[in-house]
Amino acid sequence: MTIRVLLADDQTLVRAAFAMLVESARDMEVVGEAATGREAVELARRFRPDLVVMDIRMPELDGIEATRLIAADEALTEVRVLVLTTYDTDENIVEALRAGASGFLVKDTRPAEMLDAIRTVAAGESLLSPGPTSRLIAQLLRSPSGVGSVTVSGGPESLSEREREVLTLVGRGLNNAEIAEVLGLSPLTAKTHVSRIMGKLGARDRAQLVIVAYESGMVTPGGV
Known part of the structure; x- marks a missing residue:
């Protein structure tokens, strides 16, 4: 195509x-x-x-x-x-x-x-470039005058344990193939998890999932 x-x-x-x-x-x-x-x-x-x-x-x-x-x-x-x-x-x-x-x-x-x-x-x-992105997100979350939180319809508490693991890896900048390798899954299964997470949180795409992962404390700048 x-x-x-x-x-x-x-x-x-x-x-x-x-x-x-x-x-x-x-x-x-x-x-x-x-x-x-x-x-x-x-x-x-x-x-x-x-x-x-x-x-x-x-x-x-x-x-x-x-x-x-x-x-x-x-x-x-x-x-x-x-x-x-x-x-x-x-x-x-x-x-x-x-x-x-x-x-x-x-x-x-x-x-x-x-x-x-x-x-x-x-x-x-x-x-996303994990290094610069993590520093920027951390900076803005610490700043009272920073940009407001990304708007999603749900929170990480609505996710299963496996989905929280996947969200953490998405937040660290890993793609589906890398997530699959870390968790011992097939790339298709990793992709399915990411799609379900976006659906549960009402996120538009993976970039918004990264911000949610940081804002919820699931990922910290030093952890990337």
Whole structure:
């Protein structure tokens, strides 16, 4: 299947470079380009891409708010957002994850890694760098002025013991194959557990599960 990608960045040359890269992959196509956050939301609603590559800093509507609007739109539940940032220590990353982004990527990432990131997020996985992400989440949870908690409909207490184990590993940044290896499960079983956890907690994707794991104390920065 072809991965349909929407590119959102206010710099024309950056969008052009990303478009050339995406179109160079046989399994991807660019369905639209947006220069503002507002335009990104409008094009997402029009084209319903599989994934939006979203710059955080854009005019009219920043990438975080644009991500929040896309994630809140019931008609766009299958649309994933991969946010772009200049630095992996940018605290806006966590705010974007809370808003509904499925992961983040720094702009100086190598081309092949960016294509792999698009495939990863489009396949339903989260793309998180455990080290920087854990530091950012810990920092924001300690700060009274930090971003509010991610909104979910349930808590870890509603999970079985095995599901809590899986959630802890998700919080540490492990993918399904790695979780399966640690717990002695098949990758399919690990994936099923993750899906059930998202259903019980009402989480949009794995990125939100990471934040829940930290906020509940199941994962601590030193434990990653």
